[in-house]
Amino acid sequence: MRNRIVYSAIAALAAASAALAVVPPASAAGGCAVQMQSDYQYQSMLRGDITVVSVGRSLSDWTLRFQVRYPSEQVKHVDGVRWEQRGDQVTLRSLPGSVLPADRRISFEYVMTYGVKRSGPVTFTLNGVTCGTTLPPSSTPAPTVSATPAPTVSATPNPTTSPAPSQSASPGPDPNRPVVRITRPENGDHFFAPATINVEAVATAAPGRRITRVEFFGTGNTSEPVPLGIDTTAPYTAQWRDVPAGGYNLFAWAYDDQGAKQAATAPFVRVLTPGQERQAPYVSVVGNRLWGISPVVDAVAPRPLAPLARTGAESRCVNGVGIWDGPVDANAVAGLVARGFRAAYISLNEACWLGLSYVDPRYGGEPYRQEVVAYTHRLIAAGITPIVALTWSHGRYIGPGATCRDERAVCAKPMPDATHAIDFWQSVGQTLGTEAVVYDLFTAPYPDRAIGNPALAWTCWREGDLACSALGYPAVGMRLLLAAVRTGSAGVLLASGLDGGNDLSRWAAYRPEDPVHNVAAAWRPTTPGDCRPPVLTQVPVVVTAACR
Missing domain, CATH: 3.20.20.80 (Glycosidases)
Known part of the structure; x- marks a missing residue:
């Protein structure tokens, strides 16, 4: 018999993808700062810490609020506080008698579900005050309310950002390079094969310069980027036709009239085969209900079973007559x-x-x-x-209710x-x-x-x-x-x-x-x-x- 099962942690997500909150930092006394980190990723869940700092004053009675963007984001648990989620609004409240000390990092462990999409920026308010996300320096490590070890499960790999197209080298430091962002499709969007994917980007040049063109690329099933088109006028668009089933990253490179260039962060999209949308959801316990989190589309619904x-399969095999009835x-x-x-x-x-x-x-x-x-x-x-389910197992039992006296797994x-x-x-x-x-x-x-x-x-x-x-x-x-x-x-x-x-x-x-x-x-x-x-x-x- 094993005396124990040893849990080992999954590799932490990269800090850039783990930080979910991005708002201007608070600087005035009496403000606040909050960071929401995801330390472990499962197929449909995130597990991490919400770190809160009350700047300049202690709070014996406090309320922290933030909104989620997608319905598949359901908070399952937050340690050490009273919490609830109503629709997209999440509220955390202090426990009676607990204090949020001034200028000290306090962390609360959370678990929440997610589908194929996850929120971008999250704005936090503490007692109605909008919080920044640059935590003040602290010489004391943040105490975490709960530090239960993570189970050893296979982390769902994040779609990796493919390298930039070979004909466009990464630009060097340039404070005047353009700003570009893909606005459509969103990260996690899905299509059905053979798909037509319409891509749209916004691009802004530095003062005194102008955008000359935006080039679009896609990568996925092949190692080489696929040129999707070049647009010289806003709104900048391209179209990718007849895309087969698979997962794809989309890129946009903006160029200005001085030769500066910049790439947009690549959204990841899925192209599904017909019928794949019917795939059974990931199931998760949220409060006193089971929720079904779609693994292929951004959908969530209660899942009664x-x-x-x-x-x-519990009896026929052990009796030598087959497997199924x-x-x-x-x-x-x-x-x-x-x-x-x-x-x-x-x-x-x-x-x-x-x-x-x-x-x-x-x-x-x-x-x-x-x-x-x-x-x-x-x-x-x-x-x-x-x-x-485990239905028949080993062990000789001859007490009340025994159905056989055989030690083998035959009853x-x-x-x-x-x-x-x-x-x-x-x-x-x-x-x-x-x-x-x-x-x-x-x-x-x-x-x-x-x-x-x-x-x-x-x-x-x-x-x-x-x-x-x-x-x-x-x-x-x-x-x-x-x-x-x-x-x-x-x-x-x-x-x-x-x-x-x-x-x-x-x-x-x-x-x-x-x-x-x-x-x-x-x-x-x-x-x-x-x-x-x-x-x-x-x-x-x-x-x-x-x-x-």
Whole structure:
């Protein structure tokens, strides 16, 4: 058994792209300065710090406000303050009794979602005063309210700015060079192949000079820049026709009558294949709701999940009779789309995924993993959210509610085992990775049937180890399973409650901590037709079994 999962930080984003706030600095006493840095980037989330300085005076009661630009920017969490988001307005307020000291940097850790676009400049106000973003020098490091280590997940690579066209070398220092900016399209815009992309730029010459021309280029699928056109009169425009699917950077170079030149920052655009817009969104917990963040277009919407269960993969492989209990091909997935399903629940067996010795090699190990990966990819491409779950696991359990006495993963156990469950979730998280997949850590826990003390049963549920000794085999809790998934994915994790997933009475009190605040409760009815899940005020509750 692994005693712990070690988190390691993702490489920090470049400072130029991490600073989200750009406004003139405050200089008068009684002003303020704020910087919003993104230190970690996931597929649909940013994680970083908001650093605040109150210039010249301490504040015992303060309110910090800023606006987001795109609807996909949803604040998930800010440590150490009271906070809320209403539409595009984000408000942070001091906690009772806390003080924002004068001339000292105070940092608050935040997590927020984003789609294919992210805000440019953000204006902050502190108690109604507009803040600058040049922080005063400080000899004391900024105290951060929370410093939870970041999970080891693959950062989504930023589109890199391609080098300038070879025929236009980078200009040397010239205070009189022109200013140029691409105004259309915006960074993150999408088109459909074969695309026509209209590009527009504004260019301004230094006093006493005039713009003679603006040259446009595109780069992407080929290493060489593609000349798009030259315009000599404002508004400066060009058109790129018949652009195939892919990702592209656009450039504009402005020239004046004295030979000075300057390039515009390159926006990145996507050209999608037909149907790609249907791709299942990245799912994220925001307050007590699940939000779907589109990975290809700038869109966000609540994402209720009422999954259809796809059974078989937890039982057939370990019995040597196959993997699925029905078709999982493209036609089967199209049938789910036609019936309006937005999620599919996929029960898995750790022995089959890991290819343990007692599993037929035709159905376990690599063949099993390939089947699961292929099915989840079909679902995602069709706009359906896969929910993958550990359902059958190792461990000899002979107590109340036991369905078999076999140590192997051939039936349901009250808790996942310490022998293989962490390996299973590390592998699943690293193999699937994407935030379009939801991960149910254990389908139906029931340690409370062997542990009469409710507090101890919930401790077993979260911590495993000695608290689960009454089960008779080494068990692992939700906290370490969460950490195992986080080595590969920052996607939503579901944690079912006690009594086979039906009891959420103490779920909030024993909720495992997550550095990206992406954990929801899962609930399963005990009787058919029971469709009245409990409501938890702080997190979403996802029903993971049919209750129609």
